[in-house]
Amino acid sequence: MALFISLCCVFLNLKILHYKITKNNYKIHTLLILNIILIFIYILALRGPFKHVAINVQNYSFSEFKVVNDIMLNPIMAFAWAHKQYKEEQKIPSIDDNTAKEIQSKLFPYIDISQNNPIADTIKPSIFLNIMESFGLEIDEYSSKETxxxxxxxxxxxEDFLFKRFLSSSNGTIPSLANLLFISPFSNISTSKFQTIKLPLTPIEIYKKAGYKVIFISAGNGSWQNIKEYLKKQGVDEIIDENSIINSYPQAKTTQNGYGISDEFLYKKAYEILQDNPYKTLIIALTISNHPPYLDYNIKINHDQIPNELLKLLPYDHKKQLAILKAYTYANNEFGKFLSKIKQSKLKDKIIIAATGDHRTRDLKNNLYNTKAFSYSVPFYLYIPKVLQYNINYNKNRVGSHKDIFPTLYNISLNNIEYISIGGRNMLGLTKNKKLEFGINDALWIDNQGVYTANKGYFFESNTSIKNTNQEIILDKYHKEFQELYYKLNWWQLNKRLNN
Known part of the structure; x- marks a missing residue:
């Protein structure tokens, strides 16, 4: 195809070079209009469609072959993206080790050790971590018998363990993945100059050292954000993306929406893998169905039964409202069907399943009055078979965020391992340090009493919710400095692991 287009360009250029110039009779305003149209078409060809951005730094890759992706870009876009990333890399903050020690004395150590878990030494359960696209909690707030x-x-x-007073680490998919899988506050690490460096003490490395096989499965394209190559560098054994899933289930191709395929095929593939690997396998899954442009999923929702409060959060377009709610419901329902299948199979006593959202639900208006934190909330769900439950202390009203997911998994599946916590702790363990009872997002942070953003704090309505009142909290020195100190400590540990 590339060769064919090149030959066409050569042919057109030769035609132009040999064209005999003749005088035209167009008026000046006609020539101006024609030139403006030509410039517009040229910009459109450089940029890609305006309605659905097919070409941007996150998703210009559409092929498994790097050389095909590289020739797709025009030089102007490639240079602009490279220059922007270069500037981002120049801004990476750096602090010295002495300052980092001072911060740790004020906050908490950045390293922790999991509990002594004798069950984990005898049973090495497989783990399925499901990172669900746009799985915020605001829409679920309006669930009822009718909807x-x-x-x-x-x-x-x-039935299982569920934490709702919980935040995503970031507000985009790649930043949340970077925080979760690589413990990296630098969201573009997979495409940066550091992409060839194997980071120590990632969850991937920790489970690999414990004898686990690590598999990444995505309903999207593995070349997105260079994630496939970067995960290989970090030690992932097998990477399965939409292309691999379509090879297994050709009917999945009919559900492509520009970003990936429907979640049901991801779960089908994951179940097959778990059947073959009921022990010592970590599967990290990334779903896509709840990402626009939304497919017309076969979900029945009566528009008249949608609460007015929810409609106010959605776009005004009637069709788009239904599309958003159908996609959200479909994604949740398919995960529920997967869980039911696991629980009704021989795998029910062998598999730990965890799930969270990568970020808040897209296309919902952000109510900054009483849902400052709630707007950014995602669930943290855990299915742990009874035989694998050891030293469990469950408090569903505990606050947390993505930083706590892998520390929780380490404590219930591994025995006495050292890991980078950055304030993360076992959500199913006893409270050992009150300073660790917090959740943090790029936009704000929470603790047991309230939400903190832009040097202001607001009390929660109750100890079972993270909806806030308008009553301000008078901040002490610790709360004033916390977010900045946490930010510095997080970047310090990344720089240390990069030897940067």
Whole structure:
């Protein structure tokens, strides 16, 4: 195809070079209009469609072959992106080790050790971590008997461990993945000059050292953000993306939406893998169905039964409102069906399943009055078979964020391992240090009493919610400095692991 287009360009250029110039009779305003149209078409060809941005730094890769992706870009875009990333890398903050020690004395150590877990030494369960696209909690707040936006997932939320006072680490997919999988506050690490460096003490490395096989499965394209190559560098054994899934299930191709395929095929593939690997396998999954442009999922929702309070958060377009709610319900229902299948199979006593959202639900208005933190909330769900439950202390009203997911998994599946915590702790363990009872997002942070943003604090309505009142908290020195100190400590540990 590239060769064919090149030959066409050569042919056109030769035609132009040999064209005999003749005088035209166009008026000046006609020539201006024609030139403006030509410039517009040229810009469109450079940029890609305006309605659905097909070409940007996150998703210009559409092929498994790097050389095909590289020739897709025009030089102007490639240079602009490279220059922007170069400037971002120049801004990476750096602090010395002595300052880092002072910060740790004020906050907490950045390293921790998991509990002594004798069950983990005898049973090496497989783990399925599901990172769900746009799985915020605001829509679920309006679920009822008439409109159950969780679908089959609802019963599992009621049966198993669930934390709702919980925040995503970031507000985009790649920043949250970077924080979760690489413990990196630098979201573009997979495409940066550091992309060839293997980071120590990632969750991937910790589970690999414990004898686990690590598999990454995505309903999207593995070349997105260079994630496939970067995960290989970090030690992931097998990477399965939409192309691999379509090879296994050709009917999945009919569900492509520009960003990936429908979640049901991801779960189908994951179940097959777990059947073959019921022990010592970590599967990290990334879903896509709840990402625009939304497909017309076969979900029945009566628009008349949607609460007015929810409609106010959604776009005004009637069709788009239904599309958003159908996609949200479909994604949750498919995960619920997957959980039901696991629980009804021989795998029910062998598999630990964890799930969270990568960030808040897209296309919802952010209510900055009483949902400052709630707008950024995602669930943290855990299914742990009874036989694998050791030293469990469950308090569903505990606050937390993405930083706590892997520390929780380490404590329930491994024995006495050292890991980078950056304030993360076992959500199913006893409270050992009150300073660790917090959740943090790029936009704000929370503790047991309230939410803190832009040097202001607001009390929560109750100890079961993270909806806030308008009553301000008078901040002490610790709360005033916390977010900045945490930010510095997090960047310090990344620079140390990069030897940067």
């Amino acid at each position: 159950n936006f969780l679908g089959e997932l609802k019963q599992h939320f009621e």
